[in-house]
Amino acid sequence: MSQAPLSPNDLERFCRYLYDRTGMVYGESKRYYVERRLADRMRAVGETQFPSYFSLVRSNAAELAAFINAFTVNETYFYREEHQLRCLSTDLLPEIVRRKGPGDKIRIWSLPCSTGEEAYSIAIWLLENWPMVDAYNVEIAGSDIDTAALDAARAGLYGERALSRLPQSVSEAYFEPRGQGLREIIGDLKESVSFTPANLMEGSTLSPHGRFEVIFCRNVLIYFDEAARARAADNLYTALQPGGFLCLGHSESMTRISDRFTVRRFKDGVVYQRPEDGA
Incomplete structure (x- = not known):
């Protein structure tokens, strides 16, 4: 930054504020990362002193959103962790539809959804691999704390890297060329x-979305500390229908976070289920 580096006290205040709103843990070991992103936002709004910028963040909703966007991680691509998509169509949905009637709604949530690759991947995978997709009212939603990522998801424009895992036939069927790769x-x-928009750490932003049969919440809990993971687990449990399934990233495990879920092991993956009689 052009001004002096953050004092230890200012860094601690900043990281606590970010943690309270996102669950992401930063500290002295990530000082360089924090100061670089702060400097970008301060330049964008014409602030040169941390105290005045920090006051702006706390009083201006638009800058708070931009500030959070600067610290979120949006690394993803289509058909990421494909084994879980196979598990969805081969094991989870057949079990879910046994509790449903023809035409009933099945709700699937990608949270956080980043720039939309996961939510769209679910839709494409079901169209390509689940023969019963037209027999039910499948609703797919994506939510994220990062408003810029949500805008990108709605735009639906992707480069070669995001599409690199898709079979060519799928890319050609579901995507139209727009130039410049x-x-x-x-x-x-x-x-x-x-x-x-939704914030995994704030149940009040999740509850308006209702409950879901399946939630994909992959590769986000690894950025949280133990307390934030427990809070997120409670919010995810509440957002699931009784009997609903939670899919985490391959390096994440709910058994170390909460005992409210039942561990289900299938050929293509381990998922976590809210018990059907779970209160």
């Missing part, structure tokens, strides 16, 4: 997935 997801599919 970009492809846009087709309109019908774009309209079938909704994207809304």
